[in-house]
Amino acid sequence: MMYPDINPFVLFFASIFTSNILLTNFLGMCSFISISKDIKSSNGLGIAVTLVTTITTALNWLLEKYVIIPLELGYLRYIIYIIVIAAVVQVLEMVIDRVSPNLYMVLGIFLPLITVNCAILGVALFMQLRNYSFIQSVFFGLGSGIGWWLAIVLLAAIRKKTENAPVPAPLKGVGITLITIGIMAMAFIGFAGMINVR
Amino acid sequence: MTEYRKILKNNIWLENPVIVQILGICSTLAVTNNLRNTFIMTIGVTLVTALSNFTISAMRNLIPRKVRMITQVLVISFYVIMVDIVLRAYVPDVSKALGPYVGLIITNCIIMGRAEAFAQANTPIISFWDGFTAGLGYMFVLVVVAFFRELLGFGTIFGIQVLPSTFSKWTSMVMPPSAFFVLATFLWIVRGMQIREEIKQVSGGEKK
Numbered sequence: 001m002m003y004p005d006i007n008p009f010v011l012f013f014a015s016i017f018t019s020n021i022l023l024t025n026f027l028g029m030c031s032f033i034s035i036s037k038d039i040k041s042s043n044g045l046g047i048a049v050t051l052v053t054t055i056t057t058a059l060n061w062l063l064e065k066y067v068i069i070p071l072e073l074g075y076l077r078y079i080i081y082i083i084v085i086a087a088v089v090q091v092l093e094m095v096i097d098r099v100s101p102n103l104y105m106v107l108g109i110f111l112p113l114i115t116v117n118c119a120i121l122g123v124a125l126f127m128q129l130r131n132y133s134f135i136q137s138v139f140f141g142l143g144s145g146i147g148w149w150l151a152i153v154l155l156a157a158i159r160k161k162t163e164n165a166p167v168p169a170p171l172k173g174v175g176i177t178l179i180t181i182g183i184m185a186m187a188f189i190g191f192a193g194m195i196n197v198r
Numbered sequence: 199m200t201e202y203r204k205i206l207k208n209n210i211w212l213e214n215p216v217i218v219q220i221l222g223i224c225s226t227l228a229v230t231n232n233l234r235n236t237f238i239m240t241i242g243v244t245l246v247t248a249l250s251n252f253t254i255s256a257m258r259n260l261i262p263r264k265v266r267m268i269t270q271v272l273v274i275s276f277y278v279i280m281v282d283i284v285l286r287a288y289v290p291d292v293s294k295a296l297g298p299y300v301g302l303i304i305t306n307c308i309i310m311g312r313a314e315a316f317a318q319a320n321t322p323i324i325s326f327w328d329g330f331t332a333g334l335g336y337m338f339v340l341v342v343v344a345f346f347r348e349l350l351g352f353g354t355i356f357g358i359q360v361l362p363s364t365f366s367k368w369t370s371m372v373m374p375p376s377a378f379f380v381l382a383t384f385l386w387i388v389r390g391m392q393i394r395e396e397i398k399q400v401s402g403g404e405k406k
Contacts (some may be wrong), residue, residue, distance in 0.1 A: 024374045029223035030307045041207045043354035058272040075283065076299050079275045086268055115267070170389035174220050175382050182378030189375065 003131060008139040015143030018192050020149045021119050023185040024125075027068060028119030031178055032152055035110075042156040044106045045113075046149030050142065051119050052092065052111075056085050057141030060124045061134055081124045086115045100178075111120055202327055209331035216339040217388050225299050226340055227377035232355050237342035238239040238292050239299065239338075242281040244333025247309045251275045251329030255317040270313045271304065278303045278320045308336055343380050347371050 001032045028049070035045050060081055068077060093111045095106045112119060123144045125139045140158050158180050215221045216307070222243075229239045250273050254261075264335035282300045285293040292302065296365040312332050317344050348354060351371030372378050 024228040026224045026374070026377070027302070030221060033220055033223065037272050045316040075378055076278060078279055078282070078304055079272065079300075082271055082275055082280065082304055083268075086271065112267075115271070115308065117307050118302050122224075122298055122302055125301050127284070128296060170393055171382070171386050175385045175389065178378045178382035178385065182375045182382065185378060189373065 003133040008135050011136055012139040014141040015140055016147040016150065017188060018194065020147040020151060020188050021144040022148050023188045025122065026135055027122035028117050028148055031113055031117055032181075033174060035175070036152050036156045039153060039156040039160070041110070042151075042152045044108045045161055046152050046175065047147075048107045048110045048114055049117060049119060049148050050145030052085070052107060052114050053123050053145035053148075054079075054138065054141045055092070056088050057123055057127055057137050058134070059084050059088065061127060061132075061137040064128055065134075076159070077128070082115075083119060083136055087125075088104075089115050119144065126139070150169065151184065154184065158184075160189060201324070205324070205328050206331045206334075208336060209328065210335040212392075214335045214339065215311070215332050216336055217385050218392075219311070221311050221378070222234055222306045222336055223253045223317060223381075225302060225306060226336075226343065227374070227381065228299055229296060230340055230344040230377060230380075231264075231347045231351060231372050232295070233341070233344045233348045235292055235295050236340050238285065238289060239296060240333070240340050242278075242285065242300065243336055244305055246274065246277045246281055246303055247312055247333045247336075248329035249355060250279050251317040252310060252322050252326040253277075255320055256326035258318055263304050266318075270310060274313070275304045292333035308332055335344045338382075339384065342384060343377070346380055347376065351376075368398050 002110060019025070022029070026152065031045065036042050063080060063084065064077075068080065073080070080099060093104075095098050096107060096111075123141055127140060130138055155177070159177060162176055162180065165176075171179075209215065213219060216223065216226055225239065225243070229235050250270075253273050254270055257269070258272075278301065281303065282293070285296070285300060309329075311331050317330045320328070345355065349360065350368045352357060353363075353365050355368055368376075371380075
């Protein structure tokens, strides 16, 4: 099989800025909107997503190459991916609890939420569809996670300001947040000319 | 019968999963620049929600609480795989255009939400109805958003040219940011109507 000819570092920066998983592919919106009320939790969730995305993308790539393709299990792909994600989240939760109780305090409540975060499954599916090599997949996973992290922290900071702004009643809360995200997405499109990866 | 009507009204209007509960936004935004894809996607989501609600409700007394979540995810992914296979066989071009978003139905929060909030505590038939109507509520929002995005972005509806060719297309409508703006505007209108309804009810009650 041929891998696409993209420098992993370019892919890394592209997945942070020009094709941000959240602002151009809309993945992980649910938790993005509900958690971004507060910078601290946004930061915690961002770290957790980055960690889990990187690990699961690598694992899923290996499974794809050595289990799914040789055994022709394509029709079980979604189930395998989601089980890997659930398992990684579970193991990570136990490891963090053991190694660093402090970090567990920050991330603990977010980890279970991540299993159903579409960004993580989405990155795995994109990696498979676009046929990335192992190195490319890892950089893609890491970049997407960081991109997600960046976006949620930025949004949390902006939301803090809009909280006290005079917004029409029906637009309060989610409505104004959606408009804010739209403007952010437009700003990120400005990066598009910088790197071109598709 | 009244209970069924109440669920229908709740899921489509009063507690619409997308507009009021803000669930399933990912796919709401991603697939809505083309009406045909949107339509097929929402039919898929409706079927998966209804059937997985039915199954989970039928199994609700057999699942230990601890493995509840993972069982639900497995049931949902089973139906998503079926939808995926059907799409690939009958409408391969749509399946290609939707790309990973078919697989992402698994993590669509609406389905998990309905399974958790309704199917867990109700009998299979009514759970099926609840899932089905939640899917319809989702369809309602997506089709409206897609209608405006396709109309203004390409000047077409279901791929048929509607606006005269002199109409200058709004390229931004096809791009990601507009999805947020269109959804926010729609949300604005719907919430506005709902708030007005509430005020009317409250003031009407006071007069009596």
